[in-house]
Amino acid sequence: MRSSTIYNLLIFIILTYPIASTAFACPFTAKWNVSVISVVPKDLVVHIKSGDDDLGNHTIPFVGNYSWSFCEMLGDHILFYGYFWWGSKFQNLYLFDEAISDKFISNVDTEHCYWFVKPVGFYVSNLPSGGGEFIKGWD
Numbered sequence: 001m002r003s004s005t006i007y008n009l010l011i012f013i014i015l016t017y018p019i020a021s022t023a024f025a026c027p028f029t030a031k032w033n034v035s036v037i038s039v040v041p042k043d044l045v046v047h048i049k050s051g052d053d054d055l056g057n058h059t060i061p062f063v064g065n066y067s068w069s070f071c072e073m074l075g076d077h078i079l080f081y082g083y084f085w086w087g088s089k090f091q092n093l094y095l096f097d098e099a100i101s102d103k104f105i106s107n108v109d110t111e112h113c114y115w116f117v118k119p120v121g122f123y124v125s126n127l128p129s130g131g132g133e134f135i136k137g138w139d
């Protein structure tokens with residue numbers, strides 16, 4: 001009896017997984033949405049990468065943003081890093097790692113992390129309204 005219940009559950013997961021994944025749900029792990037918001041005058045160029053993904057170069061205008069979503073991997077250390085160019089300034093930093101995950105996870109449908117790029121540097125928050133914690137200045 002018990003093993004047939006497990007069998008049925010597995011069939012259910014297999015059958016529903018492709019449907020769930022087209023709607024971009026993460027059946028077993030947290031879904032994250034990370035936004036980079038420019039609060040610097042003039043264009044900000046950001047290149048975002050992970051081990052598996054290269055999201056390419058994006059130019060973000062003043063008060064514009066760029067966001068992406070992904071499923072956090074179980075037991076894995078998914079890491080997104082960003083290279084930033086603003087005029088003659090440059091910086092690179094981790095945009096998502098275990099520390100960020102632990103800091104902001106709140107067990108909601110979609111977890112959010114917001115980066116605010118300011119003339120003094122990089123701030124991270126779980127709220128879209130601003131503020132947050134200062135992480136790094138420009139080089």
Ligand SMILES: *[C@@H]1O[C@H](CO)[C@@H](O)[C@H](O)[C@H]1NC(C)=O
Pocket residue numbers: 045047057085
């Ligand atoms: C991304 O933009 C930077 C800064 O403008 C540039 O140096 C770099 O070559 C670009 N990379 C790609 C892959 O286009």
Ligand SMILES: *[C@@H]1O[C@H](CO)[C@@H](O)[C@H](O)[C@H]1NC(C)=O
Pocket residue numbers: 033034035067068069112128
């Ligand atoms: C991330 O969340 C913001 C709302 O905070 C939304 O505007 C944006 O479309 C989301 N991005 C993705 C890739 O789902």
Ligand SMILES: *[C@@H]1O[C@H](CO)[C@@H](O)[C@H](O)[C@H]1NC(C)=O
Pocket residue numbers: 035037064065066114128
């Ligand atoms: C990102 O830009 C979109 C489109 O302009 C806007 O609707 C959204 O509120 C912005 N998100 C944040 C967090 O500023």
